[in-house]
Amino acid sequence: MDAVEQTEISQLDNIxxxxxxxxxxxxxxxxxxxxxxxxMDRVAASxxxxxxxxxxxxxxxxxxxxxxxxxxxxxxxxxxVESHKAELMETEPAVVVRQIANTILDNSLDDxxxxxxxxxxxxxxGRFPELAKTFVHHLGKPGIEVLTEYLTTQCxxxxxxxxxxxxxxxxxxxxYVLMQEILQGKEIIPMERDRIINTLVDLVDHxxxxxx
Amino acid sequence: MDAVEQTEISQLDNIxxxxxxxxxxxxxxxxxxxxxxxxMDRVAASxxxxxxxxxxxxxxxxxxxxxxxxxxxxxxxxxxVESHKAELMETEPAVVVRQIANTILDNSLDDxxxxxxxxxxxxxxGRFPELAKTFVHHLGKPGIEVLTEYLTTQCxxxxxxxxxxxxxxxxxxxxYVLMQEILQGKEIIPMERDRIINTLVDLVDHxxxxxx
DNA sequence: GTCTATAAGGAGATAGAC
DNA sequence: GTCTATCTCCTTATAGAC
Numbered sequence: 001m002d003a004v005e006q007t008e009i010s011q012l013d014n015i016x017x018x019x020x021x022x023x024x025x026x027x028x029x030x031x032x033x034x035x036x037x038x039x040m041d042r043v044a045a046s047x048x049x050x051x052x053x054x055x056x057x058x059x060x061x062x063x064x065x066x067x068x069x070x071x072x073x074x075x076x077x078x079x080x081v082e083s084h085k086a087e088l089m090e091t092e093p094a095v096v097v098r099q100i101a102n103t104i105l106d107n108s109l110d111d112x113x114x115x116x117x118x119x120x121x122x123x124x125x126g127r128f129p130e131l132a133k134t135f136v137h138h139l140g141k142p143g144i145e146v147l148t149e150y151l152t153t154q155c156x157x158x159x160x161x162x163x164x165x166x167x168x169x170x171x172x173x174x175x176y177v178l179m180q181e182i183l184q185g186k187e188i189i190p191m192e193r194d195r196i197i198n199t200l201v202d203l204v205d206h207x208x209x210x211x212x
Numbered sequence: 213m214d215a216v217e218q219t220e221i222s223q224l225d226n227i228x229x230x231x232x233x234x235x236x237x238x239x240x241x242x243x244x245x246x247x248x249x250x251x252m253d254r255v256a257a258s259x260x261x262x263x264x265x266x267x268x269x270x271x272x273x274x275x276x277x278x279x280x281x282x283x284x285x286x287x288x289x290x291x292x293v294e295s296h297k298a299e300l301m302e303t304e305p306a307v308v309v310r311q312i313a314n315t316i317l318d319n320s321l322d323d324x325x326x327x328x329x330x331x332x333x334x335x336x337x338g339r340f341p342e343l344a345k346t347f348v349h350h351l352g353k354p355g356i357e358v359l360t361e362y363l364t365t366q367c368x369x370x371x372x373x374x375x376x377x378x379x380x381x382x383x384x385x386x387x388y389v390l391m392q393e394i395l396q397g398k399e400i401i402p403m404e405r406d407r408i409i410n411t412l413v414d415l416v417d418h419x420x421x422x423x424x
Numbered sequence: 425g426t427c428t429a430t431a432a433g434g435a436g437a438t439a440g441a442c
Numbered sequence: 443g444t445c446t447a448t449c450t451c452c453t454t455a456t457a458g459a460c
Contacts, residue, residue: 018444033339036246039434041435041436053443055436121395122390122395123246124335125396132396136395140391140395141401161407161410161411165411167408172380179383183344185345188353198376251454253453253454264426264427265425
């Protein structure tokens, strides 16, 4: 396999060894200190390369930041959506909703990198609107769409507005992660994850039949 | 009324005219540029005072930032929770949920200051955990508690876990604001607010009676 | 309390050798 | 392509006059 073919296999790999190092260093710094709080000196040091090399690869600080966030969004997409699509073919709504909820929470609640990434994208969404949109496109939209598709085909009798219901489910889970972990509220307003999941499962399991 | 009594009436007013100016300048700068992206020079200029005056009042940049965010959290609390508590005494669940949803969305979706404030608190929640907790304590917790109290007393027959259901309702609305406005996703995944509200109203209106 | 002026250090970005 | 050394500007914070 030659170099040209390799670049078509994945947009994440084979970008050069130095570039990989720079991404790794930039990841550490931007996730911890934010965009304005990160210096290119520390990125270079953390990556183990000189500052000039960083500029040679990514042009300027903004270019590096944008490339990093887009790369991370793609990576998260593969983890959260692609690798779990197969599981969605179960027919029992209760089982499917429980599985989706567990997938989202398992990949969020204890993953400090993910929590820092969400903080970063939301925090910079006013100054980098395109990055916020990339995040929505790669992580918010697919989750809602996949669940909507499922609810539409499997629960069309009981759920009047599947897309709105998908947003209820995803929104509840996202807000739970935001409140408990990202905003560090788990000691202030504790809530067991299973109570959230059970309540969501109930919503689709015995939902109101339209009155007959 | 003398000065001592005045300070007990509200923690928001009567902190000195210069301090008020500084808060106003700091508000503009921090909400737009974030913590690290804001310079004390621009805060002073925006406030119309000298930089030394800012330092005399608030010690350092961090002190000013913390004071500003705490002040804003209190202000938002009064707008979002206190001023709407009376409306909660309606007995119809459908009416109450619709009212809460409209209160939250009316005070969020079009309020650029509020959206920027949420961006700021989430974005800085890793570096200023106490501020994140203040936000949860003043804005997240009261909303959930008030709604939980209502659902517990008024819907105890149909809702098995009122606190979890309160989080479903609040979480759905918060996530809607986050996706559509804060992360600027309204063109990417459009959704009418009334579809969200109607779906939430249905949840409490004809919720599953436990099987008899 | 408030101002002007300044200290001391860090920031983004580049020139030029290799 | 990568490095070292450097340029220039901006940052937080304070000293000292009033």
